[in-house]
Amino acid sequence: MAAPTTETGYAEESTWWGLAETEETPELQWPRNVQVYDRMRRQDAQVISVLRAVMLPIRRTTWRIDANGARPEVAARVAEDLGLPLVGSDEPYRPRRSRDRFSWPDHLRLALLMLPFGHSFFEQVYRIDDTGHARLRKLAWRPQRTLSRIDVASDGGLLAIEQHGITGKTTPRIGVDRLVAYVNEREGGNWLGQSLLRPAYKYWILKDRMLRVQAQAVDRNGLGVPVYTASEPPEGLDPTKREKREQDEMDAGLKIAQGFRSGNSAGAAIPNGAKLALLGVEGTLPDASKPISYYDEQIARAVLAHFLNLGSETGSWALGSTFADFFTLSLQTVALQVADVATQHIVEDLVDLNWGVDEPAPKIVFDEIGSRHPATAEAIRALVECGALTVDDKLEEHVRATYGLPDADADTAREYKPTTGTEKERP
Known part of the structure; x- marks a missing residue:
C-alpha cells in the first residue's frame, strides 16, 4: 500500500475563518471582541494583575540560542541577529548599536499579546549586509485592530492576512512566507485563537455592573436623600390662594432639595414650620463587596492564578504555594509554544535564507521559569x-x-x- 501524500478531508470549509466564527456572544465575535478584550486589560485591576502574572515571568526568564547540532558559525550568527546569548556562554550578545536591530525583549512582549487577544502576527523584515547575507532587521507587529481578513486553506493552514486599507493606498496583504504567527489554543483553521480572557468575560461584565451599582448606592445614600416638608398654610385662607401657596412652596422646596450639597458653606433657608430632612434607606443596603470578590476569584481561576486569591478563596500559604507551582507549569507551556513558533518561523527562516534548507538550524530555549533558589x-x-x-x-x-x-x-x-x-x- 502506498503512503498517502495528500489530504482527502478538510479542517476548514471556508477560506476565511471570519465567515465561520462559532462564537455565540455577539460582542465577542471577531473583530468586535478586540475592543472588548482591550477594555478588559486596560480598565480592570484584577484582569491586569492576572495578565501580568502570566506574562512577566515569561518575559523575565533568560532566553538563549541552543546550537542544537548547527555549525558554530550559524549558531553565532543567529544569536547575534536575535540579540540572545548562546547556551554555554554567560555573557549575552551586546551589539555596538541598537538602532536598526531586532529586539527580542520587545518582540516577546508583543508576542504574548496572543494571550489577551488570541493571536499576534508579525511581518519579517531583513537587511542585506556587506557580505550579502540576510540579517534580521525587525519583526514588524501587525496590531489586532488593523486586521480585516485571515485567509485559511482547506487543510487549516494559514495563507495570508489582510489589513484595513489606508486612505489612498491599497489594502495590505501579507503572505504566510513573511509571517510569524503566535496563536493561543488554535483549533483547526481558527487562526484567531482563543483569548485567555474569554472564560473571564462574564465575570468581568457582572463585576463592572456591580461596581457601578455600589458607587451609585454610596452616592445616593451616603448622606441620605433630602426631603422637603411644606409648612401648614394659615387658617381661613381662600381655597384658590391656599392651593397656589402650597404649590409655590412645594416648587421652592423641590429646588432646595435638589440643589442640596454637603460642604463648608452648605445650608438652606426654609419657611417657619417647614422641614428639610436627610432620609436614609430603611433597612440595610445590599453588600456588593462579596459578589465583587467572587468575580475577582473567578477571573483569576480563568488562568489558573488561584494564588492571587490568597486570604479569600485559598486557605493558607501552603495551599497557595501548591497553586503557584501548578501555575508555573502552565507558564512553562506558554513559553514552550513561543519558543517553538520562534524557532520554526524566525530561526529556521533565517537559516534557510542564508545557508539553504538542508543546513541544521539552532533553536530558541529558555531557563526554567521559577527555577531560581x-x-x-x-x-x-x-x-x-x-x-x-x-x-x-x-x-x-x-x-x-x-x-x-x-x-x-x-x-x-x-x-x-x-x-x-x-x-x-x-x-
Whole structure:
C-alpha cells in the first residue's frame, strides 16, 4: 500500500475563518471582541494583575540560542541577529548599536499579546549586509485592530492576512512566507485563537455592573436623600390662594432639595414650620463587596492564578504555594509554544535564507521559569563543603554583591585559619 501524500478531508470549509466564527456572544465575535478584550486589560485591576502574572515571568526568564547540532558559525550568527546569548556562554550578545536591530525583549512582549487577544502576527523584515547575507532587521507587529481578513486553506493552514486599507493606498496583504504567527489554543483553521480572557468575560461584565451599582448606592445614600416638608398654610385662607401657596412652596422646596450639597458653606433657608430632612434607606443596603470578590476569584481561576486569591478563596500559604507551582507549569507551556513558533518561523527562516534548507538550524530555549533558589550563606557553605561548588573569584564577587559587602582588597587580605574545638583562639 502506498503512503498517502495528500489530504482527502478538510479542517476548514471556508477560506476565511471570519465567515465561520462559532462564537455565540455577539460582542465577542471577531473583530468586535478586540475592543472588548482591550477594555478588559486596560480598565480592570484584577484582569491586569492576572495578565501580568502570566506574562512577566515569561518575559523575565533568560532566553538563549541552543546550537542544537548547527555549525558554530550559524549558531553565532543567529544569536547575534536575535540579540540572545548562546547556551554555554554567560555573557549575552551586546551589539555596538541598537538602532536598526531586532529586539527580542520587545518582540516577546508583543508576542504574548496572543494571550489577551488570541493571536499576534508579525511581518519579517531583513537587511542585506556587506557580505550579502540576510540579517534580521525587525519583526514588524501587525496590531489586532488593523486586521480585516485571515485567509485559511482547506487543510487549516494559514495563507495570508489582510489589513484595513489606508486612505489612498491599497489594502495590505501579507503572505504566510513573511509571517510569524503566535496563536493561543488554535483549533483547526481558527487562526484567531482563543483569548485567555474569554472564560473571564462574564465575570468581568457582572463585576463592572456591580461596581457601578455600589458607587451609585454610596452616592445616593451616603448622606441620605433630602426631603422637603411644606409648612401648614394659615387658617381661613381662600381655597384658590391656599392651593397656589402650597404649590409655590412645594416648587421652592423641590429646588432646595435638589440643589442640596454637603460642604463648608452648605445650608438652606426654609419657611417657619417647614422641614428639610436627610432620609436614609430603611433597612440595610445590599453588600456588593462579596459578589465583587467572587468575580475577582473567578477571573483569576480563568488562568489558573488561584494564588492571587490568597486570604479569600485559598486557605493558607501552603495551599497557595501548591497553586503557584501548578501555575508555573502552565507558564512553562506558554513559553514552550513561543519558543517553538520562534524557532520554526524566525530561526529556521533565517537559516534557510542564508545557508539553504538542508543546513541544521539552532533553536530558541529558555531557563526554567521559577527555577531560581535564594543563594543563602548556609546553602553556599554546604555546596562548597560537599564539593558541588568550587570557590573562585566570580563566586566571591557574587556573594559580596548579594550581601552588600565591600570589594576584596588584596593589600589588607588575611589568611583564614579555621579553629577546632580543641584549639584556643589567640587574640
